Amino acid sequence: MxxxxxxxxxxxxxxxxxxxxxxxxxxxxxxxxxxxxxxxxxxxxPKFINEDSLTIVSRVNVPVGYERIEYPDGSFEEYLRNYKLKPYGSKIINYDGTEYFWQYGHIGILEIPVPENGLQQCADALIRIRSEYLWENDRKEEIGFNFTSGHHCAWKQYAEGYRPKIDGNKVSFHKIALPDDSKANFYRYLNLVYTYAGTLSLYHELPRVENAKDLKLGDMLIKGGSPGHIVMICDEAVNSDGEKVYLLFQGNTPAQNIHLVKNLEEPSMSPWYTLEKDRVIPVSNYTFQSSKFVRFK
Known part of the structure; x- marks a missing residue:
């Protein structure tokens, strides 16, 4: 024993x-x-980062031999480039107040709230930024997006009291609410768009940028689908040979802070990217297998 x-x-x-x-x-x-x-x-x-700076344009220096491309004051391009950032080192926070599990792929958090409803995901985040730019620049009549069904939902129509009746892929609009052009109603409109639009609808709705040499600030790298993903160019610089580099920011799923991403594949250039059509482009924790680009109208 x-x-x-x-x-x-x-x-x-x-x-x-x-x-x-x-x-x-x-x-x-x-x-x-x-x-x-x-x-x-x-x-x-530390090569390109100014940790004390609180805008995209001041947070990131351009590589040696490059200079930023100029755009008119008041343009969407300048609006993006000068977007405010949270202090350096801020973490990505999900819509429910928890920390996102992956904190290694960004160098800046945009100063834009994340709704607690969880709707403001990757495409929605860029829809919001574009819509707020149009709102702030008195171009509200241009705010409108297609649902995945293809039906167009305009802010002007929503503000007049029209609401969609949705039956599968059939959508019709009916005047059932009082007119309301307030900012609070504008965000209710955006929540509706977030629910019925996404990367797939943007991919089919927006003009394509076929030649990567024509890319500019505000253009988007997109994979339309369920799931899909989308990121936006938020700064660009060019050298004497005409070669461009770009900064990118993204929203994500789950809904979370919009953040300026690192280039983990080319750390010597990070956070700057070179972009080419149909190329495999890893962006933070997502990989675009065949890159396609679109532009807001």
Whole structure:
């Protein structure tokens, strides 16, 4: 009996050592990617980053030999470039107040609220930024987006009291509410758009940019679908040979802070990107397998 207990005890110790070894191996494998990106971030970020700055244009310096492309004051391009940022090091927060699990892919958080309803995801975030620009520049009549069904939903119509009646892919609009052109009603309108529009509707609705050399501030890299993804160019610079580099920001799923992304594939250039049509382009924690570009009208 003693021998039996001795061998049983030995076998149990071996089993525990094996389990411990496997657990440690899993921990190491799980931690490799975040550690790698943390080290990369520490090494590369100071090259172009001004940590004390609170706008996109002042947060990121251009590479040597490049200069920013100028746009008129009041343009959408200048609006994006001068968008306000939270203090450097701010974390990405989800709509429910929790921290997003991946904090290694950004160098700035835009000063724009995240609704608690969880609707403001990747395409929605860019729809909001475009809509707020038009609102603030007294171009409200231009605010309008297609639902995935193809039906157009305009802010002007919504403000007059028209609401959609949706039956599958059939959509009709009926005047059932009192006119209301308030900012609060504007955000109710955006929530409606978030619900029935997305990357797929934007991909089919918006003009394509077929030649990557024609890309400019405000254009978007898009994969239309369910799921799909979309990011927006928020700054650009060019060198004497006409070669361009770009900064990108994105919303995400779950709904969360819009953030200025690093270039994890080319850390020596991060956060600047070079963009080409039909190319594989990794952006933070998403990879566009065949890059396509669209532009707001």
């Amino acid at each position: 003693r021998k039996c207990r001795f061998f049983c005890s030995m076998n149990m110790k071996k089993l525990l050592l094996i389990v411990l070894g496997i657990s440690l191996l899993c921990l190491v494998v799980y931690k490799v990617k975040p550690v790698k990106h943390t080290v990369t971030a520490l090494v590369t970020e």
